[in-house]
Amino acid sequence: MKAWLVTNEFLNSQKYSELNMWLVNAAKKYDVELLVKTNAELLVDLTSGNGIEAKREKEQPQFVLFWDKDIRLASYLESLSLPVYNSAKAIEICDNKAMTHIALNQKHIRMPQTILAPMTYPNIGYTNYDFVDKMVEQLRFPMVVKECFGSFGQQVYLVHNYPDLLDCLNRIGTKPFLVQEYIKSSFARDIRLNVVGDQVVATMYRYSDTGDFRANISNGGKMRRYEPTPIQIETAIACVKALGLDFAGVDLLFDENEEPIVCEVNSNAHFKNIQDCTGVNVADQIIQYIVKKQSCL
DSSP: OEEEEEEOTTOOSHHHHHHHHHHHHHHHHTTOEEEEEETTTSOOOTTOSSSHHHHHHHHOOSEEEEOSOOHHHHHHHHHTTOOEESOHHHHHHHHSHHHHHHHHHHTTOOOOOEEEOOOOOTTTOOSOOHHHHHHHHHHOSSEEEEESSOOTTTTEEEEOSHHHHHHHHHHHTTSOEEEEEOOGGGTTEEEEEEEETTEEEEEEEEEOOSSOSOOOGGGTOEEEEOOOOHHHHHHHHHHHHHTTOSEEEEEEEEOTTSOEEEEEEETTOOOHHHHHHHOOOHHHHHHHHHHHHHHTO
16 A cells, blocks of 8 residues: 655654654554655646646555645645545644634533634734723633644743733734633643544643643653543544544643643644653554555545
């Protein structure tokens, strides 16, 4: 079986190369020749037959493991009737935190109280901040401000008062953002559950002792093994189904009774840390799942 692993041409650090090789090596265990293709290499040419379509005829990938967020390319590959994991739509929703929370809200999945900021245009900006007063009235301080696009806990801010909030919004500028209720009971701690299909295959508890309210490992957090509760497992799987994903990393917060609240969902969750923590090779789980699903097509 031949397949493509689509990555981003411009994310070429050792961290990303190592992750790619884990997926390639995992594929070999299931007799899958997983060829790495970058989004620049698979240049979409909509005006000729000399681009991806011609390559497809030569290489005949039976599926595409899409490890990037170039949804235009993912959509084009789907238009060629290639099975793409995760789908372009699912990646697009997960990449935008506002769209993620809209989808979760439709399925009544518990998350922090969330208010989406109104859109403005780059050449106009926000000509008034009247809507900010309504946000503050609803959520009170402290509150969490999140840019809609961001990874590894970046572009996420905890603000304690009105001047801090305005300063934060000035730095964000015209980029889309949302504000959320601050879950004090989950300060500097959360759990990451890696879901593949309808199973949680690995879980780790993340915590920080640096004073940072975020628990992300990339921000200096630490990790340890964790046995998720039935409700945490149920919530993580429900998120994956609600977003139309085949696999994902689901981050859950703790309420005052240690019950789960969804923080966010990552369609292309990195799995080095969780493998170091749990010994579970999520790459193996993903490839095994796709091969099984392909056999049913």
